[in-house]
Amino acid sequence: MSKESRKFHVPDALANLYDFANTLDLRHFTHRGVQHQQADALQDPAALGEWMRQHGLIERAAPSQKTFEAALRLRAAIRDYLKCEPTERHRKPAVTAPLNAAMEPFALRVATIGKDGFALRPVMSDAQAGLSAIVAELYDAASAGMLGRLKMCAADECQRVFFDRSKPGTRRWCQTTLCGNREKTRTYRERHRHDPTSES
Numbered sequence: 001m002s003k004e005s006r007k008f009h010v011p012d013a014l015a016n017l018y019d020f021a022n023t024l025d026l027r028h029f030t031h032r033g034v035q036h037q038q039a040d041a042l043q044d045p046a047a048l049g050e051w052m053r054q055h056g057l058i059e060r061a062a063p064s065q066k067t068f069e070a071a072l073r074l075r076a077a078i079r080d081y082l083k084c085e086p087t088e089r090h091r092k093p094a095v096t097a098p099l100n101a102a103m104e105p106f107a108l109r110v111a112t113i114g115k116d117g118f119a120l121r122p123v124m125s126d127a128q129a130g131l132s133a134i135v136a137e138l139y140d141a142a143s144a145g146m147l148g149r150l151k152m153c154a155a156d157e158c159q160r161v162f163f164d165r166s167k168p169g170t171r172r173w174c175q176t177t178l179c180g181n182r183e184k185t186r187t188y189r190e191r192h193r194h195d196p197t198s199e200s
């Protein structure tokens with residue numbers, strides 16, 4: 001759980017998944033005259049270790065270069081998956097095959113967890129095991145019918161992953177008042193630019 005996931009009321013059950021997908025910040029729109037700077041919180045294995053510590057996914061061990069590369073592959077595959085329309089995701093082998101391959105290094109087992117029943121736990125106990133929690137959240141979110149609400153903002157200049165809390169679950173933008181309006185204004189302008197009857 002992070003400040004961001006709390007701010008946007010992302011359910012705790014998928015807060016790590018949400019934060020992990022958003023460690024890559026591709027936003028480059030201009031808001032109130034200031035251009036948003038793109039950033040990647042996972043620059044190197046040390047940065048990955050720091051991010052995992054902040055999320056309680058690791059204690060002391062530092063991720064190896066191999067784990068770091070596996071993490072980046074996992075993040076890219078998850079982002080590509082979430083970018084698809086929820087109803088289309090399972091129909092896209094170009095998206096599901098790389099995701100399956102990217103999840104493979106993060107083996108999970110089923111374990112009892114007291115009165116709450118069962119949970120998925122990492123098979124390994126090394127630094128890589130910490131990231132298995134992200135894969136477990138994917139599985140749990142899908143089982144709970146919540147994964148379809150985790151989406152990528154449709155604005156090209158945003159591409160932030162967001163949790164759709166709207167009743168019908170059909171939101172396309174992380175913030176309709178910002179990304180949605182920006183896109184609508186642009187579409188309007190473009191349409192009028194190409195319209196020969198337009199005065200401008």
Ligand SMILES: [Zn+2]
Nearest residue numbers: 153158174179
């Ligand atoms: Zn957005």
